[in-house]
Amino acid sequence: MKSLALLPPNGPKRPEFKYSTQIHHQPFNFGILKTPEPVPDGEDSLGDYKVLVLKKAISINFRDLSMLFTLNNNLKQSPSGHHFFGSDFVAEVVGIGKKVRSIKIGDRVIPNCDYFIKPMRGVSRKGIPSNRASMAYEFLLEDKLIKIDDDLSDEVAASISIGLQTSYAMIRKAKLKKNSRILVTSGSSNTSLFIIETLKMKGYLPTILTSSQNTFKALKKDGNEVVLYNQLEDIETALRKFNGLNNGFDIVFDPFSDVFFEKLLPFVNVNGKYITCGLYKQKPEFIALNQPGNASLGYLLAHMIMKNVQLIGNCLGNTKDLLNGIEDLKSGRIKVNIENIYQLDNLGPFIEMAFNDKNRMGKVVLKYA
Ligand SMILES: NC(=O)c1ccc[n+]([C@@H]2O[C@H](COP(=O)([O-])OP(=O)(O)OC[C@H]3O[C@@H](n4cnc5c(N)ncnc54)[C@H](OP(=O)(O)O)[C@@H]3O)[C@@H](O)[C@H]2O)c1
Numbered sequence: 001m002k003s004l005a006l007l008p009p010n011g012p013k014r015p016e017f018k019y020s021t022q023i024h025h026q027p028f029n030f031g032i033l034k035t036p037e038p039v040p041d042g043e044d045s046l047g048d049y050k051v052l053v054l055k056k057a058i059s060i061n062f063r064d065l066s067m068l069f070t071l072n073n074n075l076k077q078s079p080s081g082h083h084f085f086g087s088d089f090v091a092e093v094v095g096i097g098k099k100v101r102s103i104k105i106g107d108r109v110i111p112n113c114d115y116f117i118k119p120m121r122g123v124s125r126k127g128i129p130s131n132r133a134s135m136a137y138e139f140l141l142e143d144k145l146i147k148i149d150d151d152l153s154d155e156v157a158a159s160i161s162i163g164l165q166t167s168y169a170m171i172r173k174a175k176l177k178k179n180s181r182i183l184v185t186s187g188s189s190n191t192s193l194f195i196i197e198t199l200k201m202k203g204y205l206p207t208i209l210t211s212s213q214n215t216f217k218a219l220k221k222d223g224n225e226v227v228l229y230n231q232l233e234d235i236e237t238a239l240r241k242f243n244g245l246n247n248g249f250d251i252v253f254d255p256f257s258d259v260f261f262e263k264l265l266p267f268v269n270v271n272g273k274y275i276t277c278g279l280y281k282q283k284p285e286f287i288a289l290n291q292p293g294n295a296s297l298g299y300l301l302a303h304m305i306m307k308n309v310q311l312i313g314n315c316l317g318n319t320k321d322l323l324n325g326i327e328d329l330k331s332g333r334i335k336v337n338i339e340n341i342y343q344l345d346n347l348g349p350f351i352e353m354a355f356n357d358k359n360r361m362g363k364v365v366l367k368y369a
Helices: 062-075 161-174 190-201 213-221 232-243 257-267 297-307 319-330 344-355
Strands: 002-007 017-023 026-034 050-059 088-096 108-111 137-141 145-148 182-184 207-210 225-228 249-254 268-276 310-313 338-343 363-367
Touching (some): 026 344, 108 161, 145 319, 161 249, 161 319, 207 213, 213 225, 232 257, 257 297, 344 363
Parallel strands (some): 182 207, 182 249, 207 225, 268 310
Antiparallel strands (some): 002 026, 017 026
């Protein structure tokens, strides 16, 4: 089988090499490696509970870019090395440990990113099961996988674990009221697209902030309330124009709080909630699209305290969040936004769309089979 891999940015060109590009002005090399089926490790005490999976498709998240930078920097010191990367996938089960009960050979599975699952025999099982989704074969723990049935295509199944589980957890924590006024930032981001879908299913019409013309048009066409801004400095004017002066939001869903929190706090109503799952500046190399604000932490906290605003951090979700999301997908109550689907032999366009295309609005999927 074949696997997508990150190759050293400065090493000699190897037979596996397929594509070079710049991301945030840094050089990256990608290649395709032949990966034989691994032999189970008999000494691994957790082996009995493990499942061997063969990937059918993967998709990219913002966190994968952050990890790519770490791996790329490591590879500068090992020019003959390589790294696999990625976290969302769909795979076929090709082997199971003696004590695996819930999954059988031939099942299709996706990651279960449950962040609250208890350790088993002292081993933590919190969070995302794989940071090497692009590796064709992988041994993973049974309870870090969710079996999915044929109702969901490979491209959809490969796109949902992180985004669906996180967005359902964020909405659960928001404890929405009937008339809650809701703002969602970064409308093109996958996390926000999942949040928007789910809010609409629940009967809410959120206001969506985006810097992308493409997303502005697409979401407006779908009947959403969308506010377009160009530079971060324009957000206040854009929101006031759209929203009036005295009409704030009860809930803000924000995947990039280092970018937006300071700008949006004045727009959060008394007793409002600000729910965030992430930051933009995850690596020093990431070029800031906008200059960070200069308000002190004390000023922001005072503002929050005086308005009784709750700031809620959220990492991933629980198993029920993912299962609820899958049920809603299967019944057609929500959909997954997929921007494009690529095959392994079309690597360049996949990499560009996943990591460099500013017009992207949805998941970018790479199919292995
Ligand atoms: N902790 C968790 O459990 C968890 C889970 C999922 C995601 N996250 C976090 O959530 C965030 C979003 O992840 P994702 O995979 O959904 O992202 P994504 O799909 O890659 O989002 C890309 C979009 O985000 C907006 N954006 C990116 N950089 C920006 C900047 N500097 N300034 C303003 N807007 C910017 C743009 O939206 P517009 O074009 O609409 O302006 C851009 O099109 C990341 O921080 C990620 O780590 C965390």
